[in-house]
Every structure is written in structure tokens, then in C-alpha cells.
Amino acid sequence: MSGPVLNSATQERAWEELSSASFDVLVVGGGVTGAGAALDAATRGLRTAVVEQRDWAAGTSSRSSKLFHGGLRYLEQLNFSLVREALRERELMLTRLAPHLVRPVSFLYPLRHRGWERPYVGAGMLLYDNLGGARSVPGHRHYTRRGALGLAPGLDPAALTGALRYYDAEVDDARHTLTLVRTAARHGAVARSSTEVVGLTRDGDRVTGARLRDVETGRTTSVRARVVLNCTGVWSDRLHDLAGGDSPFTVRASKGVHITVPRERFRSETGLILRAGKSVLFFIPWGTRWIIGTTDTGWDLDVAHPAATSADLGHILRHANSVLAEPLTTRDILGVYAGLRPLLAKGTGAGGTTALSREHAVARPRPGLVSVAGGKYTTYRVMAADAVDAAAPDLPGLVPSVTAEVPLLGADGYRALCNRVGALAAGHGVTERRMRSLLDRYGSLTGEVLAPARDETSLLEPVDGAEEHLRAEIRYAVTHEGALHLDDVLTRRTRISFERADRGTDAAEAVAGIMGEVLGWDARTRASEVDNYLGRVEAERAAQRLPDDASAAAARSRVPDSRTVS
Secondary structure (H helix, E strand, O other): OOOEOOOOHHHHHHHHHHHEEEEEEEEEEEHHHHHHHHHHHOOOOOOOEOOOOOOOOOOOHHOOOOOOOOOOOHHHHHHHHHHHHHHHHHHHHHHHHHHOOOOEEEEEEEOOOOOOOHHHHHHHHHHHHHHOOOOOOOOOEEEEHHHHHHOOOOOOOHHHHHEEEEEEEEEEEHHHHHHHHHHHOOOOOOEEEEEEEEEEEOOOOOOEEEEEOOOOOOOEEEEEEEEEOOOHHHHHHHHHHHHHHHOOEEEEEEEEEEEEEEHHHOOOOOEEEEEEEEEEEEEEOOOEEEEEEEOEEEEEOOOOOOOOOOOHHHHHHHHHHOOOOOOOOOHOOOOOEEEEEEEHHHHHHHHOOOOOOOEEEEEEEEEEEEEEEEOOOHHHHHHHHHHHHHHHOOOOOOOOOOOOHHOOOOOOHHHHHOOHHHHHHHOOOOOHHHHHHHHHHHHHHHHHHEEEEEEEHHOOOOOOEEEEEHHHHHHHHHHOOOOHHHHHHHHHHHHHHHHHOOOOOOOOOHHHHHHHHOOOHHHHHHHHHHHHHHHHHHHHHHHHHOOOOHHHHHHHOOOOOOOOOO
16 A cells, blocks of 8 residues: 655645645644644545644644543543543544554553542543443453552552553554644645745735745745634744734643653553642553653743753652652653643633643634634544634535544554564565564555665665664655654654654664665765754753753753744
């Protein structure tokens, strides 16, 4: 099976189409909501374009907790409708839309108190099991302390009286968002990254399109569209300013920080969920590592580069160590990433970000302009459909959304291929373990990833400095997945930047070499890409040694982005 191509050549063709064609819908923002909106619009038969000023999923949508979940803690807030909606979306992803990217994961909830806590938490989990209707994951189970320690011997016996285990689902968020974009392209959408919206065009009060800037070259053009969908998350207010009107809702940024540590540092066959003040802390299994997070604090600095601080890392380690038999230290941290949630203020004088709404809002502040913000990664499809529905006054004859019935690229045939993993591995000259890993990243597109290795067998070799990935994957990221810069590959097409203790610096030269062969980089360009990436890693490490957001943000901002955005 083959998928649509996104690469430097299609970038050029997309620029020409944006400059010359008229569109029904222009989606601004290449995160999960924008990518989902592009797919929603395209599959309704609308002439659709989607633009992103940096790389696909460069912001919030590559820095989440990597979960498709209902949000167990929202039951305590009595937000049943949000949980029900999210659980239904989780089931769709697991069973129909993206089984190659979204998979079940279990979490253990340690009980600290005798008596009241078990029936209280158990009642919540029973509701969680049944609120979303049909489910493909097991229901929750109760454990004694001995039973819980059998599952997770790395827990401190003194830190729990028993436990409950329940199931949710995990996802590689950046790869999922990228797959949404490519699926939208499969259905006719024009997709272009490195494309900044610098203005909106208007006819009286009506928005009629946008002025675009190519951040790679600096050239500009205009695109005509009947509707502009603002799916820019924490950048929402900027587009409202360009429209010349007040923002229809208030979006506040909440910073969430995660760390990764080696899997052997916490012995457990299940993930973990803990109370952490007003929020929760997850241990999420991620290959040979744990992702641990998150924090939840307000952020009013540079939204392009939220920075983790020593205080953030201390918060995570302190709450994690409250239940561990062998405490974690900063020396155990392999990687760190920080992202921003776009949360809706419930009203004036809102308190901390944990008090803000996780639900989404859609508004049509003027004819031809629709904005959507808030929500959870899990409910992106609902947000996208609601945003396109809100454009109905500008799109006569709009038909209903069909994305609940549209599998993402790589989903069709995935389970059948998993059943043939041995034969596939032998046929392509890789190990069964490697083939399973590839299937879980590319699904039924795996053959397309490996096809060039028939003529160039060196593509089946592991990447120097990142042996979990093949050279063929790096090449595919450039030829089919729209990677234009080194950090696109190290940070989003793969997750080397937070999976390895060197943060990807050991692999930078090798990856730049593979990319450069396809993109035609000369020695100077390759060196510049590597230097920029190494500088970024050092700036992030420096920020993580500082105690507060302001100083950490200043340290991070000393290294420019690979794309120059206004």
C-alpha cells in the first residue's frame, strides 16, 4: 500500500496551488486539531488547504502525555459529558481509525488509605468502564497490596494499602498528527508546512482568505478561501488580531512537562497513575523507557518554546518518589519535553490552570472566519467536526462529517500484517522485533518505507547513534513525510530527542547525512543543521538547570528556531 507524498517538491507544487486556486476551506494550524479539520473538510468534498508555520505537530501536538484517554480525574469534577465523549473517541481509534498508532495501556492506581478509598475509587472506575459504551479494553480490577506489588515490584510497600488497575490507550502524538495530514492529502487536501499566515484578506466584514509567507524563502502570496478555520491553539489570539476584532474566547496556556527514564529504574508490568497535588502524575510505558508527567502551571512567555525548569523536574521526581522503593534522581533522566495546553478561561479571575476548562469552544467571530480552541488531544476529531459545522453559513449545502468512518493511512490491513510478522520480517531482511516496531509506526505503509532497501541494502542498517531506527526510516521521513530540517526528524518523525540520554546529538551527523542526500544539502548546510540542533539541545539543558520560567525561557530563546517565523 502507498500513501501520499509530502516532500520538498510537493511543497513547491502546494505553493503554486495556494497562489492560483480558490478553496472552500483554508485551515490554519498543523497540530492535531488543524490536521483533523483538514481531513474532516476534505472528506466532506470541500476544496481544502491546510498550512502550518513550522513543522506538522511542532507545538502542543508533539508534546502531550501521549494518551488517548477519557480523563479519569474529570469524573471527580462531575464532567461526565467530556469523559463520555473522550471514551467514545478512544474506542474509535483503537478499533477502526488508527489501531496501528493507538494501543491499549494499563495503569495501576495505588491506594493510600484503608476503608473509604477503595469503594470511592472503585465506583469511579466502574463508571469509567461503562460511560463510553462499547469498549475493546478490559475493565478495572482490584488488587491487594501483595497483588499490586506482584504487578509492580518497584513500588514501596509502605506507600500503598492496595491498588486498582484500569486501561486507557497511548499514542505517538506527532506521528498520529502527521498521519492525519497525509490522510487529508490522500483525500485531496493541499498541505504545506513552513507557511506562515501574516494577514487575512477581507471584503468588508467578510474574511476572504489569507496572506502567506514562506518561512524558508521569505516570498509571499495570497490564497482565496470561502472560510478560514483558526486551529492555532495557543496562537489563536494572533489570528484574531489579524482579523481586526476581539477574540471570541480567552485562551490561556498551561505548561506541561514530562521526563523519560530507563524502564529498569521502575520495575513494573503496568503503568502508574498518582495524585500530584491538584493534578495527576502518569508513568507511561514507552518502549524501553517510562514517560513520567505532567505538570500543570500557567505560562505567559514565548509560546513557541516553553521551557522546563529545575522546579518542574523536582516536582515530577518528588511525586514519583513518593511511591517508589528506589527513588529516581536527576541522573536517571534521559529526556525532557515541555508543551502548552490551550485552555479556555471559564470567566474572569480564574485561578490556576487546573481550574480552567478542558472542553473546547467554537466561534464564528465574523463571516468567513471560524475559530476553535481548548479541548483534549483525544477529542480532536469532535473539535474538527464542530469547527467545520460552524462554517455552514459560509458553505451552503454542507454535508455531515464522515471522519468516524475514515481509517487513517496505515490502518487498513494492519492487523493482518501483524499476524504475518515472521514472513514479513524474513521477506524484508529484518528481525521480527524490528518488523513489529515498524508496523506500530507505519502500519500497512511499512512496505513502502522499506521498498528502497531492495536496491540500496544499506538502508536496512541502524542509524548511527540511534540504533532503534533504520536508515530507511530517515529517508522516508524526507521523501514521504515532509521533513525539511534535522529537528523535524529527531524530534517528531522519530522521538530520538527525548528517548536518549544524549537527546539525539550522537545521531545528528548521521541523520543529517541521510537527509542531505535526498534534499541536496551541501557540506555547509549539513553543518548548519547539525550546529542548530546541538545548540537547541544545549539551550534546553541550560534552561532545565534554572529555577523559574522567566530565566529558563530566556536561556531557551538564545538559540533560534530552524524556521524564521515573524
